Amino acid sequence: MWTNRLPRLDVWSEEQTDAVHEAAMTLLEEIGVRFLYEPALQRFRAAGVPVEGDLVRLDRGFVTEQLALAPEVFEVHGRSPERSVTTGGPHTALAPTGGAPFVLDPDGVRRSPTAADHAMFVRFTHAVPQFHLNESGIVEPDDLPVPSRHLDMDLDVLRWSDKPYFPVGATHESSADSVELAAIAFGGREAIAARPVMLGIVNPISPLLFDERMAGSAIAYAEGGQPVVFMPFVFAGGTAPLGLAGAVAQMAAEVLAGLCLVQLVRPGNPVVFGSSVSELNLHDGQPVYATAGHGLAMLASGQMARRYRLPFRGGGGFTSSPTPDVRAMQESLMALWPALLSGPNVILHAAGWVEGSLASSIEKMAQDVAALEVFERILAADLPVDEESLALDAFREVGP
């Protein structure tokens, strides 16, 4: 993984992060979060949390207690030890885009992905040193039967790569399957609970809702001792307030609600604070990427994650351009720079994203890797000042 030695670019004062935190606490205590999944409600009830129908109200004392249980830094283990990734601190681990329903071929044709496409993206991700995490579901193979597709995708990662990875599970059943498959590959459930091997992604439904799939998925990863990345899709003006401070507060509330559930299942289970605050074009309702608001909200989200002493997932190279053209490159770099400057520990969608995640493009992925090579050395901030680099003897020899 990379080491990010640049200073953090804080956009909010401590008073401002306090105010956003207070707003998040008010949302959790007063408005509450809905969990459309009885096993989640049972966990909250058993912990003495007030539950009204499917509405869970979390007071700040309880949230603070649960937050204190989640580690600030943790390891995710690769099948080869040198692939292991430290999540937290100055470390940044990257993965390419994922979850796309289409593949965009280099000839410009957008089509349904196949199992062969999925395996190709997994092998590419394994081969590229700038990707520290592999990923199940970079595209969704339409030629595989739905009930077992998630197992085939996870198997691709285990077969073609020894990097830690994002599994594809997205319900209690499929995430439990992801954990089971990893247990087979890594020496059993106890082994992977002691030394986690994957980062499960869970997307709360903004605003302030966990449905059966998402709550179930979070519980399954926690039951297996695997870290959970809570990653709300917040669109300011759509699924969140227009004001970006309110959008970040909502996102924090959603992440912290998920964190509480995870800690009730398995105290101390790692959780990653994820952020993707984007804006909507208020004329047509379409998401727009690479806006200044997106960049600033990303920087502010990194500050909130550090305030909570949680690892941060930011990123990545977002664009709404349907093809890897000049506009796609411009938008993706205008999004990726603030993402990398926000002090992220995990970056998903660092490369290969086109058309608002509708498609994964191997051409864009290769283009983006060229920028990632430069980013790695910029973030390392390694500019030695010593006798050799100052080269005064060379000046003495050569003169003006």
Next chain:
Amino acid sequence: MWTNRLPRLDVWSEEQTDAVHEAAMTLLEEIGVRFLYEPALQRFRAAGVPVEGDLVRLDRGFVTEQLALAPEVFEVHGRSPERSVTTGGPHTALAPTGGAPFVLDPDGVRRSPTAADHAMFVRFTHAVPQFHLNESGIVEPDDLPVPSRHLDMDLDVLRWSDKPYFPVGATHESSADSVELAAIAFGGREAIAARPVMLGIVNPISPLLFDERMAGSAIAYAEGGQPVVFMPFVFAGGTAPLGLAGAVAQMAAEVLAGLCLVQLVRPGNPVVFGSSVSELNLHDGQPVYATAGHGLAMLASGQMARRYRLPFRGGGGFTSSPTPDVRAMQESLMALWPALLSGPNVILHAAGWVEGSLASSIEKMAQDVAALEVFERILAADLPVDEESLALDAFREVGP
């Protein structure tokens, strides 16, 4: 102009900037700087500076005295007061690329520029709000006679724009002409000496040399009371040491030598610390842009300028791609981001640069302006946290 409210991204510790400063002082004291221009040598001799042939050795006491004369912040006045630009502090003023021997048309044809092209670029620069400074010589019109071409180019700026500007003068004679022309437009030599209207660019010849043209140009601008931007073209591994700390030290020495000359002509005359440390491809000797070394050296140069309490000129959107393609956009943004994060007060070449400055492209310029619109709002770091942006009442109304 813009206000840059982001924190500065320091890559060096105070001890490291001290060491680079000490190296720059050693270069000035021990190696010396050559001035191939008798009127410059006369100024140094008259001030008691040791001159041996054309070699001037500047001791640190003298340099520190001259440095103390140059202002940390100054105004450059537009013909309309609302166009005036503050140079220094948190302010950033931008200009497009300039000095190109060719124009690249949107149909992809690279050709010799005409007077009409020059006027078009000047009018475009005037019309775009992201450009705060206009520029004489964005392209070099081949259909104008050389002896008076600089006057025609400066006249374009005075005719088509009321923004402060970079004149095109590059010898004592042509820079004195630039000053005279401005004096006609702005109410006389005394008026513009009291309220400068332009930023003269002077490029030392790295390593550690000012030729007749450059030394003469610096003297002419200082005689007219106009600020001088010293802007060495430093290529690590070519015109400077391979080690970037040595390249930055050399650049600092070159800027400070020019500053001393300017202060001897007119004590208190504004000077801008310019930086363009790039790297050479050591296989073929070609400059390469948008490298990590370039970005880090830009951030370090900004630190040195702040150490010297001088306004800083960084930037811009550099690329060696000959056409406004995906690679050009990638390279220019990988260069422009560190430039804007370095705390620059002036950015030249913010838009429209292609092929290592061989050509100016209106297509690339228009593309780059789209990114500049986003940069302006990111640098403003304006992410209010208040009742309206937190929108708690909206949550109370809507619920989860």
